[in-house]
Amino acid sequence: MSWKWHKSENLPYLTVPRWQAEGIDLGFSTRVGGVSRVPYDSLNLGLHVGDDPTAVLENRKRWLAQWGVPCSRVAVGEQVHGTNVLWVKEEDGGRGIGEVETLIPAVDGLVTQSGISLMAFFADCVPLFFYYPDIKSVGIAHAGWKGTAHKIGQKVLRSFEEAGGCTEDAWVAIGPSIGPCCYSVDEIVAEQFRVNYRETPFLHTQGDGHYLLDLWEANRMLLLESGVRSENIDVASICTADNPEWFFSHRRDGARTGRMTGWISYKE
Numbered sequence: 001m002s003w004k005w006h007k008s009e010n011l012p013y014l015t016v017p018r019w020q021a022e023g024i025d026l027g028f029s030t031r032v033g034g035v036s037r038v039p040y041d042s043l044n045l046g047l048h049v050g051d052d053p054t055a056v057l058e059n060r061k062r063w064l065a066q067w068g069v070p071c072s073r074v075a076v077g078e079q080v081h082g083t084n085v086l087w088v089k090e091e092d093g094g095r096g097i098g099e100v101e102t103l104i105p106a107v108d109g110l111v112t113q114s115g116i117s118l119m120a121f122f123a124d125c126v127p128l129f130f131y132y133p134d135i136k137s138v139g140i141a142h143a144g145w146k147g148t149a150h151k152i153g154q155k156v157l158r159s160f161e162e163a164g165g166c167t168e169d170a171w172v173a174i175g176p177s178i179g180p181c182c183y184s185v186d187e188i189v190a191e192q193f194r195v196n197y198r199e200t201p202f203l204h205t206q207g208d209g210h211y212l213l214d215l216w217e218a219n220r221m222l223l224l225e226s227g228v229r230s231e232n233i234d235v236a237s238i239c240t241a242d243n244p245e246w247f248f249s250h251r252r253d254g255a256r257t258g259r260m261t262g263w264i265s266y267k268e
């Protein structure tokens with residue numbers, strides 16, 4: 001597996017070593033090492049889920065300290081299960097990290113060339129991480145079933161292409177999220193994929209009007225179709241719902257649960 005655990009610090013996380021070797025800090029957090037109480041125990045990094053904000057801010061402080069990045073050099077988007085993508089600039093540093101009022105509104109994809117670290121939050125939805133070596137840019141996207149059905153991954157690639165990036169050289173990592181083992185969806189969800197995708201080999205019928213949806217494969221297929229090379233896609237294949245000791249899961253725990261973060265930062 002291209003993704004590896006990094007467990008030597010107080011806050012364990014998952015990363016992709018070959019991205020680190022390129023100078024990109026990429027991390028996906030766990031629920032371990034924070035101060036939030038049940039049901040947000042303990043490293044809940046989401047400010048919008050009903051947890052005590054003081055605890056969340058302490059958790060975020062711990063996460064940033066681990067990477068040696070100040071609040072003023074991080075940007076956070078609102079995440080509305082849409083497909084809007086925004087280029088983050090120097091002046092966006094600090095947005096959404098200390099309070100929800102300054103979040104970059106109505107975006108699920110963030111890309112940057114600025115050196116500002118990007119942070120997005122997840123509890124089953126798919127984190128997509130992007131690196132375009134030729135234009136020294138990185139990005140992150142929040143792809144739940146809606147974002148995946150409406151092809152946010154492709155929209156992020158287009159944003160990089162508009163800035164001169166070559167998708168054939170791009171790297172993409174697909175992080176921990178709910179797996180096909182646990183993600184049963186109904187006809188309404190399945191239909192959204194049939195409408196938007198020519199083929200849907202990632203939908204496996206359960207015979208009762210429900211389907212097991214493989215969001216990892218849907219996103220991987222979309223990336224391949226858009227020109228990303230298969231050897232440049234790192235899929236974690238780790239299911240958040242199956243690992244309660246490590247991850248929050250909206251499907252497993254219900255609405256009152258925490259969020260992990262996807263983190264990406266170009267250090268150069």
Ligand SMILES: [Zn+2]
Pocket residue numbers: 178179180181182183239240241242
């Ligand atoms: Zn599972």
